[in-house]
Amino acid sequence: MNKFSRLFFFFSIILFFSACSTPRNALTHRADDTPKHEFRAAWIQTAWQDRYQRMNSAQMRRYITEMVQRLDEAGINAIIFQVRPEADAFYKSDIEPWSRFLTGRQGQAPDDPTFDPLAFIIEEAHKRGMELHAWLNPYRVQTNVNSQLAPNHLFHRHPERFFQHGNQRFFDPGLPENRAHITAVVRDIVSRYNVDAIHLDDYFYPYPVAGVSIPDDRSFNMFAVSQGFSPAQRNDWRRNNVNLLIQEIKQTIVLTKPWVRFGISPFGIYRNRSSDPHGSDTNGLQNYDDLFADVKLWVERGWIDHNIPQLYWEIGHQRADYTTLLHWWNENNFQQRLYIGQDIQRSMAQNELPTKIRQARQMVNVSGNVFWYGYRIAENTDGIADLLKNDIHRTRALIPPYSHKHNKRPDRVRRLTDVRMETMHLLTWDTQRNPNNPEAAQRFVIYRFRDGERVNLNRAENIVAVTGDNFFVLPCEGRGNRYTYAVTAVDAFWNESRERARRIRF
Numbered sequence: 001m002n003k004f005s006r007l008f009f010f011f012s013i014i015l016f017f018s019a020c021s022t023p024r025n026a027l028t029h030r031a032d033d034t035p036k037h038e039f040r041a042a043w044i045q046t047a048w049q050d051r052y053q054r055m056n057s058a059q060m061r062r063y064i065t066e067m068v069q070r071l072d073e074a075g076i077n078a079i080i081f082q083v084r085p086e087a088d089a090f091y092k093s094d095i096e097p098w099s100r101f102l103t104g105r106q107g108q109a110p111d112d113p114t115f116d117p118l119a120f121i122i123e124e125a126h127k128r129g130m131e132l133h134a135w136l137n138p139y140r141v142q143t144n145v146n147s148q149l150a151p152n153h154l155f156h157r158h159p160e161r162f163f164q165h166g167n168q169r170f171f172d173p174g175l176p177e178n179r180a181h182i183t184a185v186v187r188d189i190v191s192r193y194n195v196d197a198i199h200l201d202d203y204f205y206p207y208p209v210a211g212v213s214i215p216d217d218r219s220f221n222m223f224a225v226s227q228g229f230s231p232a233q234r235n236d237w238r239r240n241n242v243n244l245l246i247q248e249i250k251q252t253i254v255l256t257k258p259w260v261r262f263g264i265s266p267f268g269i270y271r272n273r274s275s276d277p278h279g280s281d282t283n284g285l286q287n288y289d290d291l292f293a294d295v296k297l298w299v300e301r302g303w304i305d306h307n308i309p310q311l312y313w314e315i316g317h318q319r320a321d322y323t324t325l326l327h328w329w330n331e332n333n334f335q336q337r338l339y340i341g342q343d344i345q346r347s348m349a350q351n352e353l354p355t356k357i358r359q360a361r362q363m364v365n366v367s368g369n370v371f372w373y374g375y376r377i378a379e380n381t382d383g384i385a386d387l388l389k390n391d392i393h394r395t396r397a398l399i400p401p402y403s404h405k406h407n408k409r410p411d412r413v414r415r416l417t418d419v420r421m422e423t424m425h426l427l428t429w430d431t432q433r434n435p436n437n438p439e440a441a442q443r444f445v446i447y448r449f450r451d452g453e454r455v456n457l458n459r460a461e462n463i464v465a466v467t468g469d470n471f472f473v474l475p476c477e478g479r480g481n482r483y484t485y486a487v488t489a490v491d492a493f494w495n496e497s498r499e500r501a502r503r504i505r506f
Helices: 003-020 057-073 117-126 176-192 217-223 231-256 287-291 295-301 322-331 344-349 353-362 374-378 381-392
Strands: 039-044 078-084 131-136 140-142 162-165 168-171 197-200 261-264 337-343 366-372 414-420 425-430 443-450 463-467 471-473 482-490 500-505
Touching (some): 039 131, 057 117, 057 374, 078 117, 176 197, 231 261, 231 295, 287 295, 322 337, 322 353, 322 366, 337 353, 344 374, 344 381, 353 366, 366 374, 374 381, 414 500
Parallel strands (some): 039 366, 078 131, 337 366
Antiparallel strands (some): 140 168, 162 168, 414 425, 425 471, 443 463, 443 482, 482 500
16 A cells, blocks of 8 residues: 555545444533523422412412522523323313313312413413423323212213222323323413423333333234234333324424424433444433433434433442433434423532533533422522522523524514603614514513613523513612613524614613
8 A cells, every 4th residue: 555545545444434433522512601592490299299289379379479480590491390190181071081280189170260370370371471381191090099080070981991009099191092192282382372382301101110110011912913013022022012002192382383392301321232332331221221201312213302311320330421411412412402300409519500501512512401499499498599680690591592483573563662651761662573473473582771771682691581482570770871772582492583772871
């Protein structure tokens, strides 16, 4: 081999490996401590909560209002609210009964027939510029088979469509009529409520119970062979059942309100390397093998709009290290929207939350975090709300735009002016608003700049508010001071308009 041939061979090898692999440092970048776009959500669980049962409707309205306000003050810009914990409803439904976690008895309505918790929390979130995601548990019917089901529950009419596993009861995922029922629930919520997204968590097929097999022989014998699955492929058949549900939910949303998004927060391990050479260097329960949830496939096919793996373990955890899993998901999410599920209690106990958030912000494909559970923020448990407000979320952030769904700016606001009243000073504007037109303005962002400072919308430090109203109460800036205020409109996809600015003297 001559000199030229050796050089050509050497550079060919370099180019081959460069093309066939992505260095880990190419999937990270310097963390931005004040990102303008970052998904910051909190899970608000209703299952196993007795707080609502102790309240009447008036007290619940006040409680929800204060909770949403405290979450907003801590920098949270989306609430994931559990509305279907046990095939029941935290909202008015003609399909499923009222939740026992709302009133204490399944099927019992709130004392005020005009009160709808889902409608109310949507209104409270939206007027503060926050999103509301409706959280459903698809298959779970009873967390304890001894709990009493309402007389009109589907189980009483069709007990053959359910199975018991351990001490819990579930819809049989292998039955097409159960998928049809679940998608009917999704269609009902999306069509009647102004939710920003539908959310599923990590409960698909039931979590394993030692020594107990899943009793799905009946549905397997009815459908597996006709669907092309042999007896040896039962696990593949189960995964296919969940795949079908995910596809059908996505199709239902698209056909009902295509701007509403669909997100899932799976268990934090997809597969261990011991099961799959492309899996993570972990040793724990697996989505693919144990819950029959092929999350990677859903992301790759675009069946979900964002993925929120629950990375609840500590940094350095022996079986499931947070940092290892963070890098794995960052490298295996096909450049789709990826947010990280954070466990507040465990992270605060180890004093790790700021480090975990900083690591997440370094990931190229990670653009936000979701906190479990949100009540700890609302109650400032262990000072978590203070930490978020003063450090982690010290500037406001907009939800990253879903430009793959729609990529066009909404129109600018019009007639931006300030109005001086006897007791307040307002900034007001006009816009064409239509809640049924996702391309129109849905929320507004208010920026403030010092006198002489150039208007720059890229700096999160200049955002003073995000609101669903077309006015903003100006703070007292001190007599004689001058500021420039700018207002932009944001559509349902979080595309932002050009600004309209006004210089104001106080």
